[in-house]
Amino acid sequence: MSEIRMRQICLVAHDLDRIQQQCESVFGVEVCYRDPGVGKYGLHNFLIPFGDQFLETVSPQPGEHDTPGGRYLKRRGGDGGYMVIMQVPQGSYAGYQQRVADLGIRLVSEPGRNERGMGMQLHPKDVPGAIPELRWNVDEERPDGSWWPAGEDWQRAKHTEIVDGIRAAEIQTADPAALAARWGEVLGEPVGGGDVPTIALRDAEIRFVPLRDGRPEGLGGLDIRVTDRARALANAEAAGCRTGDDLVTICGMRLRLV
Numbered sequence: 001m002s003e004i005r006m007r008q009i010c011l012v013a014h015d016l017d018r019i020q021q022q023c024e025s026v027f028g029v030e031v032c033y034r035d036p037g038v039g040k041y042g043l044h045n046f047l048i049p050f051g052d053q054f055l056e057t058v059s060p061q062p063g064e065h066d067t068p069g070g071r072y073l074k075r076r077g078g079d080g081g082y083m084v085i086m087q088v089p090q091g092s093y094a095g096y097q098q099r100v101a102d103l104g105i106r107l108v109s110e111p112g113r114n115e116r117g118m119g120m121q122l123h124p125k126d127v128p129g130a131i132p133e134l135r136w137n138v139d140e141e142r143p144d145g146s147w148w149p150a151g152e153d154w155q156r157a158k159h160t161e162i163v164d165g166i167r168a169a170e171i172q173t174a175d176p177a178a179l180a181a182r183w184g185e186v187l188g189e190p191v192g193g194g195d196v197p198t199i200a201l202r203d204a205e206i207r208f209v210p211l212r213d214g215r216p217e218g219l220g221g222l223d224i225r226v227t228d229r230a231r232a233l234a235n236a237e238a239a240g241c242r243t244g245d246d247l248v249t250i251c252g253m254r255l256r257l258v
Contacts, residue, residue, distance in 0.1 A: 002189055003089055006204035008047075008054040008149060009166055009222060010083035010131075011251045012069045012076075016059035019079070020046055022250045023055065026235045027224075028162040033151035037111075042067035047151075049158040050224065051165035052144045053203075057251060058082065079252035081219020083121070083131040084169050084206065085149070086187075090136040093118065099188060100134075111135075117148040127186055129171040129179050129208070130219040162228045162235075167258055168205045170221035176208035179217075183208075213254075221254035229257055 013019045023029055031046045038045050038058060045058040060070040072082060088096055097120065100107075106123035108131065113119075119135030139145030144155055173179045180197030183206060184190060189199050197208040204223075213220060226232050229246070236242035241250055248255040 002201045003092060004134075004187060004189070004201045005087040006053065006084065006166060006169065006201050006206075007087040007135075007147060008056055008083075008085035009081065009169060009219075010056040010058060010085060011080065011253060012072055012082040013057050013059045013079045013251050014073060016044060016046065016057060019057045019059075019251045020048075022239055022241055023048055023057075025239045026162075026232060026241055026248060026250065027226075028231075028235070029159050030157040032154040032157035033149075035149065035151070041069070043069050047149065047154070049150070049154055050163050051158070051160060053166045054147065054150055054154075055166070056083075056085075056149070075216070076218050076252075077215050080215070081130055081169070081171075081222075081253055083133055084219065085119075085133040085135065086201065087140065087147075088134055088136055089140055090138075093134070093136045096120075096134050096188075100186065103186065105186065112137075112148040114148075116146070119148075122186070127182060129173055129183070129217055130169070132183070132186065160227055162232050163224055163226050165225040166204060166222055167225045168207055168221075168223035168256075169219060170207045170209055170223075170254070171218070172209050172211050172213070172215075172220040173217045174211055176210060180206075180208040215252075219253075221256060223256050223258045224248075226257045232257055 043058045105126040108121040117137035121133045199206045236248040243249040246257045
């Protein structure tokens with residue numbers, strides 16, 4: 001079994017308040033943290049616990065268009081997925097650093113570099129499809145352990161009446177097999193899944209699928225594990241977000257209820 005956890009997914013949106021309202025209305029969740037540190041990139045954000053994982057959304061601050069997030073919105077043609085953030089054991093982190101260096105992969109940044117955790121964001125031109133981030137964090141033995149990007153005491157905002165996790169990230173691309181092989185090489189994980197190339201992590205999976213919505217390569221969907229499917233679908237219907245039998249669309253993302 002993989003030692004890598006899918007701990008956080010980051011989306012990017014034009015209208016941060018609208019995405020927050022839709023997430024809260026559909027899934028009965030609550031914002032646990034807003035990171036002032038993203039302001040240096042011209043962004044603002046929120047993080048919401050989905051079980052012991054997190055859904056983050058970032059958006060350019062008013063008047064801040066020439067930002068990484070703003071450029072990504074333009075390149076992807078609107079709201080959508082941005083980053084796949086994974087947790088690895090502290091004892092293994094140096095090995096991932098060495099693998100990344102050996103493969104010649106550039107880093108975008110190294111966030112949270114302190115005694116409580118450390119991370120590295122990999123350059124999307126070297127690992128395309130979404131920005132991967134690998135990080136370790138204290139309390140790694142606890143499924144609901146602390147998580148530096150989510151601030152202190154995030155557990156107080158955890159609600160599982162409707163949703164309790166993210167079970168897959170779906171990256172669409174013109175060549176799913178080639179992109180899956182690249183991610184597998186970087187993570188040191190095998191690619192399975194048969195006709196749908198898939199990397200199985202400890203608590204979720206990363207799937208690679210053909211381009212399917214008229215938009216370019218990128219993170220296009222998530223599998224959301226729900227504890228009350230009927231309530232989630234009713235809420236999505238009321239919010240105008242339901243787009244299929246088990247499908248909700250928020251922030252340009254296909255959210256499949258599983």
